[in-house]
Amino acid sequence: MTYVHDAVVVGAGINGLAAAITVAQQGFSVQVVEAADELGGACRTAELTLPGYRHDVGAAVIPFGAVSPFFGEFDAARYGLEFLHPLVPAAHPLDGEEAILFERSVTDTAAGLGDDASAYRRLFTPLAAHAQPLFDQFLGPIRPPRHPLLVAGFGIPALLPAAALARASFRGNRARALFAGLAAHSTRSLSRPATSSVALMMAMTGHVAGWPIVRGGTANLITALAARLADLGGTVETGRSVASLNELPAARVYLLDLMPRDVERICSDALPSRYRRRLRRYRLGPGVFKLDWALHGPIPWKDPRCARAATVHLGGGFDEIAASEAAVAGGRHADRPFVLLVQPSLFDPSRAPEGRHTAWAYCHVPNGSLVDMTARIEAQVERFAPGFREVVAGRHAMDTSALEASDPNLAGGDINGGMFSLTQFFLRPAPRIPPYTTPNPRVVICSAATPPGGGVHGMCGWWAAQSALRTLRASRAR
Ligand SMILES: Cc1cc2nc3c(=O)[nH]c(=O)nc-3n(C[C@H](O)[C@H](O)[C@H](O)COP(=O)(O)OP(=O)(O)OC[C@H]3O[C@@H](n4cnc5c(N)ncnc54)[C@H](O)[C@@H]3O)c2cc1C
Known part of the structure; x- marks a missing residue:
């Protein structure tokens, strides 16, 4: 099979971008596909009320900014992030x-x-x-x-x-x-x-x-991450809502910054029905x-x-x-x-x-x-x-x-990517080790529906990328 990209990431929220950057940093080619016309998902900033007033549409405060290992690796100053x-x-x-x-x-x-x-x-x-x-x-x-x-x-x-x-x-x-x-x-x-x-x-x-x-609004965090991804050679396509994996360019691995119900829908041909049933049982908060x-x-x-x-x-x-x-x-x-x-x-x-x-x-x-x-x-x-x-x-x-x-990931208005229950804290979206993986080694989930859950830390994306990198390295070795 001829692959167009090593990895395609669906969804350009903080976790999709964190996954894309982490994979691209290891020298693999990455494309991000985003449904909205702009990147960021729940990290966007817009003039929602009157001209000249810029509001954070989703996240406004970044308590995990300085403690998240993903941000620890990111050269914020170089990309104008303050x-x-x-x-x-x-x-x-x-x-x-x-x-x-x-x-x-x-x-x-x-x-x-x-x-x-x-x-x-x-x-x-x-x-x-x-x-x-x-x-x-x-x-x-x-x-x-x-x-x-x-x-x-x-x-x-x-x-x-x-x-x-x-x-x-x-x-x-x-x-x-x-x-x-x-x-x-x-x-x-x-x-x-x-x-x-x-x-x-x-x-x-x-x-x-x-x-x-974030100075100027949380969207500037996303602008900085997008610039980092571009420097690493990653590409981004906006305004494309993915309905099926089959419509995407051929890739060795797909990273999905999506809620379980959308993973289940988009991967109907790529995931076994037992696992998809598990995803349907995922509880929203x-x-x-x-x-x-x-x-x-x-x-x-x-x-x-x-x-x-x-x-x-x-x-x-x-x-x-x-x-x-x-x-x-x-x-x-x-x-x-x-x-x-x-x-x-x-x-x-x-x-x-x-x-x-x-x-x-x-x-x-x-x-x-x-x-x-x-x-x-x-x-x-x-x-x-x-x-x-x-x-x-x-x-x-x-x-x-x-x-x-x-943002379709805010299912029913749930801003944390799923119910914060004891089992869903560690084993979201379904009981697997590591939970980012699916029964198909080419499909990896990287949204806030994976550990550690909601919040602007990028760690769902970072950890999912580690699973994707295992598949990519094995594929490269072959
Ligand atoms: C109102 C609100 C306030 C919040 N406040 C805070 C806060 O102050 N501090 C904090 O740390 N966290 C906060 N959060 C939570 C935090 O913003 C989220 O947990 C985090 O941004 C989720 O990132 P994500 O990448 O997992 O998903 P998202 O940011 O939701 O990104 C998913 C992306 O995938 C895209 N997408 C979905 N379906 C498709 C498809 N079929 N095809 C292509 N693209 C698709 C979406 O358009 C979106 O861009 C808040 C969230 C909201 C909504």
Whole structure:
């Protein structure tokens, strides 16, 4: 058979590009095929509201930017990529008291947690001190630990429900509220096993490397990766939605930055029916309802220290956040949803006309929900920033169907590439070792539906590329 390329990658999200770069770096020819007219998938930036206001359509904050081994290998400065660090990674306002500041330093964060200061230091000082080996271990598939004691020290509390670990570790509302906000990134009920792992990982990224944004918008991260790929000789075709592997140029290996249902559809001739049945059983997580605002001025926070952070967790205390996530897990819409808000223009003036601002927010909703959460999200912002509605100059809303229309991988509005359950954490999308492989050695999956799952880290792509490289090297040797 004559091959046109060594590898064809379907989908140019962060993971598709990470896979393409990793394969091309080893001297293999790569083509990327992308359905949309621009690259990036859930990492795009666009003028969604008014001219001159640039909004991140998907990811806005890059907590894994500095800790992901894939980015560690990437020469960001050479490709004009700049991470901007807010003064503190996140703020968490509360009713009637000072906001909690989730600071870079464990000690400074603990200082704002009253009676729980020493408990917070006890939990996070050792984790922050040994964070990088833990990131190396957990930003990938399940495999024998290199540092078993360290992994056990993280893994035992990480497996607990966030509600249990918060209750066991902290006595006061402030530390429990902070922990709930961190755990709610899991998009699961905080009483589910392993939701603590998300809180611990998010806290470790913040304490070790901060939660940066990309100057000019997350799309610039993609522009930089695309430039790197071009330097390595990789090519890209946009505006081509792939319906079947058969329509693609002949390649030794196909890397699919796709959700399992699309892998199953596109590979109907290339994968056995048993494996395709497994893919059909893959579980999606809740969706999100997202708002972007063009603002006349900065958000008028009651506690002005909230302006020190790009990321703000809005949902009050532990019980309210837990109730919000439990409602979504139960298929309902919270009256007071937990809202993740980002205010990038405070740290990156290029996002808006001079003196003006942008903000980005979402709350979790049941998968496929078409309920308009605008009023409920804005009520949460107004609660902690009275007068917020008066600074809104324009808004843009995306329900789960609009998100999926913008990127087919956001199935039912799920932004994490699938349900974050214990089994799907390690064995996504189906139980195989390594999970990127399929029964066909020429078909490899590289999307967020593989470990370590959602987030802007590129590690699904990097690990999938290792599987693809095994096939390519064997083919070269033959
Ligand atoms: C609203 C929102 C907010 C988020 N916030 C954050 C955040 O702040 N921080 C963070 O770390 N993560 C965040 N995430 C999650 C993160 O963006 C994603 O987990 C990650 O970008 C997924 O990358 P991916 O490459 O796996 O998939 P995607 O980025 O979804 O890329 C898949 C690509 O494949 C293309 N494609 C699909 N089907 C086909 C086909 N048939 N043919 C050709 N091409 C196809 C799509 O068009 C898309 O470009 C957010 C996501 C969303 C949507």
